[in-house]
Amino acid sequence: MRFNPNGDDSRPRIEDYLAETGHDEEAESYRMSTYAWNPMDTPDKKLRVTKSSLGTFGWCRQQYYLEKFKGLRGETVDHHIRGLNVHDMMEWFWANFTQEQEQAVLNLLVKGREGEARELFFSAVPQPPEPYEFGEDEQIAQWLEWNFRRLGHTMGEEWRPAGVEANIHAYRFVEVDGEAIPIHINGFIDTLFQDGEGYALMELKTGKYKARSKVPAMRKEMAFYKMMLENSKHAEFLPITHWGWEFPGGGINGGEGPTLYYEPTEKMWAAMKSVEKALERLVKAHIDMDFPPDPWMGMKREDETLEDLLERNGMKCSWCDHREHCSFWSLTDEFLDEIMEEDK
Numbered sequence: 001m002r003f004n005p006n007g008d009d010s011r012p013r014i015e016d017y018l019a020e021t022g023h024d025e026e027a028e029s030y031r032m033s034t035y036a037w038n039p040m041d042t043p044d045k046k047l048r049v050t051k052s053s054l055g056t057f058g059w060c061r062q063q064y065y066l067e068k069f070k071g072l073r074g075e076t077v078d079h080h081i082r083g084l085n086v087h088d089m090m091e092w093f094w095a096n097f098t099q100e101q102e103q104a105v106l107n108l109l110v111k112g113r114e115g116e117a118r119e120l121f122f123s124a125v126p127q128p129p130e131p132y133e134f135g136e137d138e139q140i141a142q143w144l145e146w147n148f149r150r151l152g153h154t155m156g157e158e159w160r161p162a163g164v165e166a167n168i169h170a171y172r173f174v175e176v177d178g179e180a181i182p183i184h185i186n187g188f189i190d191t192l193f194q195d196g197e198g199y200a201l202m203e204l205k206t207g208k209y210k211a212r213s214k215v216p217a218m219r220k221e222m223a224f225y226k227m228m229l230e231n232s233k234h235a236e237f238l239p240i241t242h243w244g245w246e247f248p249g250g251g252i253n254g255g256e257g258p259t260l261y262y263e264p265t266e267k268m269w270a271a272m273k274s275v276e277k278a279l280e281r282l283v284k285a286h287i288d289m290d291f292p293p294d295p296w297m298g299m300k301r302e303d304e305t306l307e308d309l310l311e312r313n314g315m316k317c318s319w320c321d322h323r324e325h326c327s328f329w330s331l332t333d334e335f336l337d338e339i340m341e342e343d344k
Contacts, residue, residue, distance in 0.1 A: 003085055003128035005092040012167050023233050026169040033184035035068035037286050046171070047183045047286055049279065051224045057282050059316065065291035066322045074321040082134040083206045086248070087190070089125060089140050090204055093147075094164045094191070097124050102156060109152050121148045135249060139206055142248035142258050162199065163192040163237060168225075170232035174283045181283050185228045198241025200262070201225050208255030209247040215261070218245045219271035220278075226265065227275055240265055293328035 012020075018027040033048035057064040066072045101124055108117035122144055131137075151159050166189040173180040191202045201222055222243040229237055244262035251257040285291060295317050323329040 001085075001128065001130055001133055002081060003130075003132070004088040005126045006088055006095070014169075017167050017169060020167075021233075023169065026171065026233060029171040029184045030169050030186060038289060039287055047181070047283060049183055049185050049282065050187050051221055052187075054224065054275075054278055054282060055221075057285070058278060060294045060320070061285060061291040062293035062326055062328065063320055063322060066325055069291075070325070072322050072325060078134045079207060082136055082139070082249075085128075085132065085134075085136045086139050086143070086206050087204060089136075090143065090190070091165055093125055093144075094161055102151070102159075105148075105151065106156060114152075117152075118145075118148055121151070135252065136206075139249040143204070143246060146246065146248070146260055158194045161191040161193050161202075163189065165190065166192055166234075166237070168228050168232050168234060170228050172227075172231040174279050176280055176283050176287065181287075183279070183283065185224075185231065187225065187228055189225050189229075192237050195242050198239045199237050200242035200244065201229075201240060202243070203245045205245060205247050206249050207247070208253045209250030209259045210256055211259075214245075214247075216271075218261070219243075219268060220274050222265075223268060223271040223275045227272065243268075293326055295328050 014027050014030050017030075018024060029046070030048070032045055034042060034045045035048050035053060036042070037045055037047040053064065053068060056067060067074075101120070105117045105121050108114070108120065122141070125140065125144065167186075168189060169184070169186045171182060171184050173182055175181070189201055190204045193200045193202060203218065203221060203225075205218075222245070226240045226243065229240060242262060242264050244260070247255075247259040247261075249255075250259040317323055317326075317329070320326070
């Protein structure tokens with residue numbers, strides 16, 4: 001069940017962005033950009049890149065091609081609905097939790113009445129007309145608990161975000177084979193907070209959390225946002241001195257539990273460089289129109305059979321809705337079809 005207390009599922013249009021910011025150069029850059037950029041067929045356009053599109057390209061180039069050039073869309077599944085519902089509630093909270101409510105909670109905390117303060121804080125969010133189906137209530141409760149504790153710790157100083165679902169547009173150049181190629185970058189940053197003389201990027205996730213894989217992956221995501229902001233005209237959010245992420249449901253599907261992570265950005269050169277290289281690969285693939293399928297979860301060992309590889313790692317294709325359109329799957333046999341059914 002979808003429940004959006006904000007009452008509108010649509011993202012702000014570029015016209016809304018222009019009216020709000022007055023950044024006409026970035027708005028024009030967006031209008032002249034496309035995901036399906038091809039220097040031969042669309043030389044008057046530039047490539048449009050989001051964190052999501054760059055992530056899809058890194059996962060499987062063929063999936064990227066099918067979605068960005070052919071316009072295919074995947075099926076909306078449980079975890080997508082959960083993510084939308086939790087994000088919508090977060091956005092609603094920051095837009096509607098008033099200064100008066102905040103002060104009332106703080107007054108109770110000062111008097112040592114923490115239970116009453118927590119109850120007042122939690123009661124601020126609206127309830128859906130029907131119960132959530134995918135664990136959203138537990139994740140929203142955990143997210144509220146983190147922010148309740150932070151309010152008590154800060155006593156309201158730098159507690160509210162400086163930006164919520166911040167709509168950012170930027171353009172920059174990527175060097176490929178000695179040529180500077182213009183691209184357009186845009187995205188929505190969940191929240192930005194002031195932290196002393198700098199700002200912090202925060203990302204809210206509703207999937208499972210395993211530090212070994214999530215820390216490097218999230219650093220790359222945050223590095224993309226940092227690069228996007230630093231190439232935009234949003235000087236009001238600079239410098240970016242910290243970033244972090246919230247996984248209120250991090251224990252689902254065998255994860256390590258709810259996780260709130262926060263760190264300075266000053267030594268995150270590797271993550272920033274990784275995003276630079278990923279952008280270069282993306283632009284190069286568009287120039288060459290080279291988008292082969294990448295079905296394997298891991299590299300095949302020299303003495304390993306295909307059956308052993310699939311048993312050990314599985315296939316990325318288990319999460320893909322585009323197999324009937326994929327060049328790899330047009331060559332598969334009954335064995336792979338059976339493996340896919342077992343791998344679901």
